[in-house]
Amino acid sequence: MSPPASDLFSVKTIPGAGRGIIASRDISEDTTVLNSEPPVAHVLFREYRKEVCAHCFLYDRGRTLRVKDHDTGKVFCSASCQQEWLVHTGEQGRRAWQDLHHLIQTKSKSGKNSGGISLTDHRPDIEDVDRRWEKAQGEADEYVRTRSDTSNALDDTGRKQAKGAVASSTDPDIVGYLLSGILYHDQQPDRWREAVMTLAMHDEPYATTHDLEAHCNSFVQLSSSMPVSLLRSCTVQVCRALAAVSSHNAFGIRSGGEDGEEYMGYGVYPSASYFNHSCRPNVAKQRVGNVWKFWVTKDVRQGEELCISYLGGDEKDLNVRQRRGHLREVWGFICECARCQREGKASQDGG
Numbered sequence: 001m002s003p004p005a006s007d008l009f010s011v012k013t014i015p016g017a018g019r020g021i022i023a024s025r026d027i028s029e030d031t032t033v034l035n036s037e038p039p040v041a042h043v044l045f046r047e048y049r050k051e052v053c054a055h056c057f058l059y060d061r062g063r064t065l066r067v068k069d070h071d072t073g074k075v076f077c078s079a080s081c082q083q084e085w086l087v088h089t090g091e092q093g094r095r096a097w098q099d100l101h102h103l104i105q106t107k108s109k110s111g112k113n114s115g116g117i118s119l120t121d122h123r124p125d126i127e128d129v130d131r132r133w134e135k136a137q138g139e140a141d142e143y144v145r146t147r148s149d150t151s152n153a154l155d156d157t158g159r160k161q162a163k164g165a166v167a168s169s170t171d172p173d174i175v176g177y178l179l180s181g182i183l184y185h186d187q188q189p190d191r192w193r194e195a196v197m198t199l200a201m202h203d204e205p206y207a208t209t210h211d212l213e214a215h216c217n218s219f220v221q222l223s224s225s226m227p228v229s230l231l232r233s234c235t236v237q238v239c240r241a242l243a244a245v246s247s248h249n250a251f252g253i254r255s256g257g258e259d260g261e262e263y264m265g266y267g268v269y270p271s272a273s274y275f276n277h278s279c280r281p282n283v284a285k286q287r288v289g290n291v292w293k294f295w296v297t298k299d300v301r302q303g304e305e306l307c308i309s310y311l312g313g314d315e316k317d318l319n320v321r322q323r324r325g326h327l328r329e330v331w332g333f334i335c336e337c338a339r340c341q342r343e344g345k346a347s348q349d350g351g
Contacts, residue, residue: 003019003198003271003274004021004271006034008027008031009022009023010024011274018200020274020275020276020307021033021306022306023302023304023306026301027296029298030296030297031296032293033306034271034272034293035291036272036292037269037270037271039251039267039268039269040192040268040270041184041196041267042180042253042265042266042267043173043174043176043177043180043265044176046173046176048262048264048265049073050065050075052075052264052265053078053081054076054081055076055088056289056290057265057287057289057290058077058081059255059262059264060077062262065077067082071094072101073097089183090187092230093183093187095227096179096183096227096230099226100176100179100225103225121208121210122209123206123208124206124209124212129203133216133236133240136216136219136220136236139220140219140220140223140236143223143224144223147228147231174215175218175222177242177246178215178219178239178242179226181238181239181242181268182222182226182230185238186233189233195270196241196242196245196268198270199245199268199270199273200245200248200249201245202245202332203244205243205246206243215239219234219239242268245268246266247332248273248331248332249268249269250266250267251267251269252265252266252312253266253287254287267290269291269292275307275308276308277309277311277327277335277337278305278308278309278337278338278339279309279311279315279335279339279340280315280337281297281307281308282296282300282304282306283296283306283307283308284296285308310327311326314326320340320344321347323335323340
């Protein structure tokens with residue numbers, strides 16, 4: 001999957017803003033410009049594990065969904081959604097989710113958790129990141145070395161290794177996000193290269209050393225527990241790429257509309273990631289099941305950039321200082337959209 005293509009727009013390099021989506025012709029208000037693919041990697045937060053459909057992301061006002069796969073811990077809004085998930089995930093993927101569910105349950109029963117953030121915690125730089133992932137590679141190699149090369153199931157050695165790996169702290173949400181991406185890489189390696197590796201990458205995506213540690217421990221635990229045939233996709237390179245793209249390309253999965261009150265998870269949608277931000281966007285978005293729909297909210301002229309808001313609707317109520325502060329903290333850039341430039345200049349002139 002290359003950058004999205006359409007007779008309505010093209011992807012071009014925008015000075016100072018990377019790549020963006022430019023209208024190829026005049027577009028009338030309310031025209032749909034993109035329907036995204038399902039996410040290449042995603043996570044539904046563990047606190048919502050009984051309330052959100054694992055396939056279509058339906059959330060029924062906090063009610064526990066009735067269709068449950070006890071082996072994987074997944075819940076579904078209907079039997080048809082469960083069946084679609086099984087077809088999409090495949091038997092090998094289902095076994096991987098089953099092994100992960102068992103691993104997390106073992107951890108929970110042992111009383112171990114992800115631990116708190118130490119007072120000395122800091123944002124790791126690239127050297128910290130490289131060093132910790134190199135260590136994780138060595139730890140994973142120790143587990144993988146004695147695994148059977150012929151069996152997909154965990155043998156006695158594998159179970160002992162998994163039990164040892166679970167002693168390390170981890171985060172069920174991180175390990176679940178990584179597994180979803182690993183399965184996509186295994187099923188569609190060519191599309192992985194085209195869809196994921198062409199996105200903007202953040203080399204230092206971890207907010208804290210605790211976050212980096214959790215990602216590395218999750219990788220080691222997956223190496224110790226998943227089917228052997230998936231190990232070719234459970235690599236440091238794949239897991240680091242998943243962290244690097246989530247930093248600047250993930251879309252929040254919320255209940256209701258874009259600014260829904262429940263933040264239930266996030267996912268990476270490559271074709272949708274080419275929309276840049278504006279504090280006065282001309283494109284709106286809505287999640288429809290596990291995909292996104294994008295449409296223009298006003299007439300757009302040929303050559304105009306199509307932009308969404310990264311602020312989830314909050315841009316309506318925030319001043320320029322608040323908007324820029326939030327975007328810098330969360331997304332790592334200072335907004336220079338036309339609205340911010342105009343309001344920023346007015347603020348300076350008024351001061």
